[in-house]
Amino acid sequence: MTLRLGLIFSTTGSYAALGQSALAGALAAIESLQRHDTRPITPVIADPGGDMASYERMTREMLQGGVRHTVGAITSWSRKEMIPLLERHGGLLWYPCPYEGFESNDHVVYLGASPNHHVVPVTDWIAAQGMRRAFLVGSNYVWGWETLRLARECLTQRGIEVVGERHVPLGAATPDHVLDEIRDRKADCVVDSLIGPSNTSFLQGVAARGSAGRPPVQVVSFNQSEADLAEIGPAADGLLSAGSFFEANASDMLREAARRHAPNGRVSSFFATSFAAVEMIAAAHRSAGTDAPSAVFRAAVDTPAVTAMGAMPIDPVLRHATLTPRLAIARNGRFDVLHSAAAPVAADPYMTSQTAAKPSATSASQRKLRVVK
Template identity: 80%
Template sequence: MTLRLGLIFSTTGSYAALGQSAMAGALGAIETLHRRGAPQIMPVIADPRGDMVAYECMTREMLESGVRHIVGAITSWSRKEMIPLLERHGGLLWYPCPYEGFESNDHVVYLGASPNHHVVPVTDWIATQGMRRAFLIGSNYVWGWETLRLARDGLTARGIEVVGERHVPLGAPTPAHILDEIRDAAPDCVIDSLIGPSNTSFLQGLAAHPDRPPIQVLSFNQSEADLAEIGPAANGLVSAGSFFEANAGDTLCDAARRHAPNGRVSSFFATSFAAVEILSAAVRAAGTDDPATVFRAAAATPAVTAMGIMPIDPVLRHAKLTPRLAIAKDGRFDIVNSAAHPVAADPYMTAQSAGRQRPAPGPHRKLRVVK
């Protein structure tokens, strides 16, 4: 049986580097599986260019043409545009990107990092470093809003003051006045939840004044996909992720050299590669490409992937992943902290909320004002 597999990634547009890395991972897996003698996979490729209307149109066209499985979407905005169509047509999305949690849909398999894989390690690390003042900056859509909301909760619970929060339109450069505001606030650290040109311009702008004291920057999603584009301005940045190039074996490195425009393995590349491996193994085990049957097969028998074994929760539909922290240096990431074993996703943050002590409300608590 030949499996027609939809690949929907924005390989052009404002966050093209992420889409190119993810697309390369999926194509690298298809090629690798073919060489191993696995059943044929025929990719059906679409580039929505970061346009949400195009995501909807291209998803509909794929599903109406008989495609039943899609590996794709970079942003949560695009994923949420696709879900109603997946529900209507009975398709299944294999989502390979880190996201903000608080979702579990019967037509999605969540293979990227959840907030307990990225937000929690970052806020824990800040607390262990004795930092007391944090500034938050993110892209102005659901990923930025929700990850920074969770970061604010986590920091506040640890007694760390949030001295400011700003959001930048998706795809826009970070304005100079926000950089000035951050410097004036003199935080110990900045949590950066920006993507694309906003992130590049922010890091380069923040590093453009070597005469000022350096500010520690931490990211929930910085990867090798666009690290070289940022250049020396990324040095010292701490990033959370489920996978870095340092974790990659020969299979992923060889595939990246053949397919990735920058030749690098990123979490986007590796997770898209693993998504195709898991799907291929589940289709063989199920003997059909029926999405519900394939998902049950994938959850019943964890596949061995280039990222390792990735068990999928049959109820929450999220993969177990290994949370890691890494520091950028000269275009590479050095891993400085890693969980001892894969950790179950906690998309609704129930485990964290149960153990969290929130400050008692008092007469001087202030309303949060978002400008």
């Protein structure tokens, strides 16, 4: 039985590099599977160009055309546009991107990093470096809002003062006044939840204000990957990023697949997770003997496939994948992994199991608290 698999990624528009990498990963997996599997997969590809109305229209067309499984969406905004249609038509979205958590839907399988995989490790790292003044900057949509809200909570719990926060319109260049504020407020680190051109212009602006090849402030990211690292250039050097997968973790097979399929020839978390998503769907479809979403999901839970990213068990209730949190530093156009969790970590999308050290009684953030009656 042929599986018609929807692939809906914005390969044009303000975050095109991420969509291109993710689509390349999915197509590379389909090609790899077709060499070994007698069950053909027919990709049904759509490019919404980052336009939310197009996501809604294209998703409806796919579902009405009989596509029951889709790998796709990059932003949480686009995922949330798709969910009502998935609910109405009985489809299943396999979402391969890091996201801000606080969601669990019966029509989504969450394969990207959750906040306990990225926000918590990054804020722990900031505290361990002895940094005490953080500035938050993010894209002006749900990912930026929510990841920075969580970052603020985690940083404050660790006794770190948040000295400012700014949001940049999606797709816009980061304005100079944001860089001025970071300097004027004497931040020693910046938590960066920007994507696309906003992120590129921000990192290049930070680097330009440095001296002797060193940026003036440590920048940390929850989502920077190899998908657009090259276009940022030397300005990315020294950036710390959290992720579930970096090119350094890839097998020779996955690297070769990226060289042949990815526009920049690189393995990113977007490429790898989309590749793994297709592997999981194909294995579960074969096991279930049907493309019915509930049966395929149950097969994926009951018999986890070993993917290009290793085993990624899915929680049957929360519907999130178990992943290995990693931290990496960008150097010379590549990421060097600094730390990997000793074992894969279950997703905690609602942050119910997180604990943090009690804030110091003398922390700046606590001194500013007052009781209002």
